[in-house]
Amino acid sequence: MLRTQFEEELLNLHxxxxxxxxxxxxxxxxxxxxxxxxxxxxxxxVIENDEAINNMEIRLEKKSFEMIALQQPVTTDLRMIITVMKASSDLERMGDHAVSIAKSTIRVKGETRIAEIEKEISDMSDYVKKMVDNVLVAYVKTDQDDARMIAQMDERVNEYYRDIYYQTIESMKAN
Incomplete structure (x- = not known):
């Protein structure tokens, strides 16, 4: 009976x-x-919806600690719970970055921007969204090979960042 309840709680956590x-x-x-x-x-x-993300992280962390304390999971189950705790913190931080972008939108609305840089930012966003979606699928499938492949995809995000950074510097020099 207890194991079934634990499995239900674990599924709910996932x-x-x-x-x-x-x-x-x-x-x-x-x-x-x-x-x-x-x-x-x-x-x-985006800014208004951030509270929901923050609250979810708190709930996930609380539930994870509760499951560890009350159910005393071992091996695979314990790793899964700890993964949720750590990864939910990372997701919350990503949500905070989205809020920072949204606040920048409000702050610089109407100012002249450079189309090439905005395109690069948009492309990077599409790529990152694809990565996040793939990570979630890999998590659900518990597919370690997919997870490793997605981790390697991060280098492309770094390339986007460097390209945007240098384009911005060059634009500032030109103007």
Whole structure:
């Protein structure tokens, strides 16, 4: 009986984590879309929805500690619970970055921007969203090979960042 209850709680924890991941993926996508389209309304929506992400992280962490304390899971189950605790913190931080982008949208709305840089930012956002979505699928499938492949994809994000950084510097020099 207790094992069945634990398995249900573990499944619920996984489902909540996946839901949080989808919220974060959406926040990232919307924040960049708001930035590129100069859309303050979408930016405000991202900022307002951040509280839901923050609350989910708190709930996931609390439930994880509760499950560890009361159920005393071992090996695979313990690793899964700890993964949720750590990864939910990372997701929350990603949500905070989406809020920072949304706030930047509000702050610089109407100012002249450089189309090439905005395109690069948009492309990077699409790539990151794809990565986050793939991570969530790999998590659900517990596919370590996919997880490793996704980790290697991070180098492309670094390339996007470097390209955007240098394009910005060159633009500042020209103007």
């Amino acid at each position: 489902n909540q984590f996946y839901e949080m991941g989808m919220l974060v993926s959406n926040a990232i996508h919307k924040s960049v879309r708001a930035y590129v389209k100069h859309d303050k309304e979408i930016a405000h929506e």
